[in-house]
Amino acid sequence: MNRTHRLPLGVVVTMLLSAGAALAQTTAPEAYKPVVGMPGKDAVWVPTTAAMVEKMLDMAKVTPKDFVIDLGSGDGRTIIAAARRGVPGMGVEFNADLVEFSKRRAAEAGVGDKASFVQGDMYAADISKATVLALFLLPSNLEKLAPKFLALPPGSRIVANTFWIPDWDADESETLQSDCDSWCTSHLFIIPANVQGSWRMPQGQLALTQKFQKLTGTLTAANGTTTPVTGRLRGTAVTLNIGDAEYAGQVQGNTIKGSAKGGSAPSSWTATRASK
Numbered sequence: 001m002n003r004t005h006r007l008p009l010g011v012v013v014t015m016l017l018s019a020g021a022a023l024a025q026t027t028a029p030e031a032y033k034p035v036v037g038m039p040g041k042d043a044v045w046v047p048t049t050a051a052m053v054e055k056m057l058d059m060a061k062v063t064p065k066d067f068v069i070d071l072g073s074g075d076g077r078t079i080i081a082a083a084r085r086g087v088p089g090m091g092v093e094f095n096a097d098l099v100e101f102s103k104r105r106a107a108e109a110g111v112g113d114k115a116s117f118v119q120g121d122m123y124a125a126d127i128s129k130a131t132v133l134a135l136f137l138l139p140s141n142l143e144k145l146a147p148k149f150l151a152l153p154p155g156s157r158i159v160a161n162t163f164w165i166p167d168w169d170a171d172e173s174e175t176l177q178s179d180c181d182s183w184c185t186s187h188l189f190i191i192p193a194n195v196q197g198s199w200r201m202p203q204g205q206l207a208l209t210q211k212f213q214k215l216t217g218t219l220t221a222a223n224g225t226t227t228p229v230t231g232r233l234r235g236t237a238v239t240l241n242i243g244d245a246e247y248a249g250q251v252q253g254n255t256i257k258g259s260a261k262g263g264s265a266p267s268s269w270t271a272t273r274a275s276k
Contacts, residue, residue, distance in 0.1 A: 032097050034075050041094040042122070045074050048136045048161050051179035052186060053081045056159040059174060059188045060132045062087045069130040071122035071137065071145070076102025076115065078134045083111035091117045092125045127152070136161035136183070150212075154193040154251070155235035159186055168212040171234060192233035193251040198274035203242075206271055215240065 038045050048056070056078070062068060064086040070078045073091025075098060082089045083106065093099050099119045106115040118125075122141075127133065127148055135142070135158065142165045149158060162183045164170065170187035192213040199206040204221040206229065215231035219242050231240035238256060240247040245265035249258020254273035260266055 032101055034098055034101060042141055043072065043138055045095075045098075046136070046183070047074055047077060048183065049180050050077065050081070051176055052161055052184060053078050053134075055174065055176055056134050056161065056186045057082055057085065057087075059172060059186050060134065060157045060159045062132055064088075066131045067129050068132045068134055069125075069127050070134050071125060071127070072135070072141075073102060073117060074098055076105050076117055079115045079117070080106050080109050080111060082134070083114035084109065086114070088114045089116070090129075091115075092120050092122050093117060094119065094121060131156055133158040135159070137163060139163050139165060149189075149191065150194075152191045154191055154233075156191040158189040158191070160189070161186060164189070169214070171213070190235045193236045193238070195233065195238065195251060195256070199256065199271040200274055201269065201271045202266075203269075205274075 034045060036046060060066075062082060062085060066087050068079060068082045068087055068089030070089070070091045073079060073093045076091050079089040079091040079102070091102055093102065096119045099117045102115075102117040103112070106112045106117070123144060130152065133149070133156075137145075137160075142160070142163065146165055146168075162185050164187055168189065171190050172188040174186050176184040176186075190213070192210070194210070195208050195215065196210040197208060199208065201219070204219050206217065206219050208215050208217040208229070208231070210233075213233040215229070215233065215238075217229040219227045219229055221227075227243045229240055229242050231238060233251075236251045238249050238251055238258075242265070243263055245260055245263035247258060247260040247265065247269055249256045249269065249271075256271040258269060260269050
């Protein structure tokens with residue numbers, strides 16, 4: 001005689017849920033994880049170490065008033081690290097999977113409100129909102145982006161891991177001695193004001209040629225005597241060496257004002273950009 005055993009409803013439900021979970025474990029795809037060295041549109045993905053990220057943000061002296069942009073943001077670690085400091089930022093990444101991965105990591109870190117990520121081409125990205133750029137790119141990538149960098153307001157900062165544009169000297173460089181095995185030098189660049197061209201000074205006509213933050217030129221006096229000029233910019237701060245005198249000043253649009261010392265230089269000086 002056959003007997004049918006009836007199982008309690010609660011046991012049946014538990015068995016079905018367990019079976020469903022086991023099936024899900026065997027059929028669900030694994031969560032996406034980026035792999036170091038995987039190819040991208042313009043370069044392979046090699047992440048900046050956590051220690052280097054912090055060093056770069058320290059060198060840029062970021063504050064909550066800043067807005068950080070990372071071009072080729074990878075897994076989002078730099079923008080997330082800035083957000084942990086209360087600094088808003090945006091990562092631009094071509095790989096859509098990395099973008100979604102970065103968004104998840106930002107949410108898990110509790111900084112999704114400050115760390116945003118967009119899918120896009122870094123060469124076409126609008127970086128005008130950035131007060132700080134944090135970058136780990138190859139020189140060939142950086143050279144293509146140089147015109148966009150120089151279009152940023154003077155005083156904007158760029159921190160770059162190891163690589164940079166040939167002939168554009170760093171304003172500061174620091175190398176990590178611990179917690180970093182490779183790609184361990186952080187470079188700081190401060191976007192210089194544009195002073196290329198002719199300027200009128202009481203001492204004569206000042207002609208400046210500019211290459212990034214480095215300056216060369218001549219000062220031509222009323223009697224036709226010329227004196228070589230060398231100089232350097234750090235944002236809007238300019239220093240000029242004219243003969244045996246040093247002129248220091250601030251660029252304010254089409255005017256430079258400052259003080260001078262040495263030689264026969266006046267205690268204060270002003271230069272006005274000549275009309276084109």
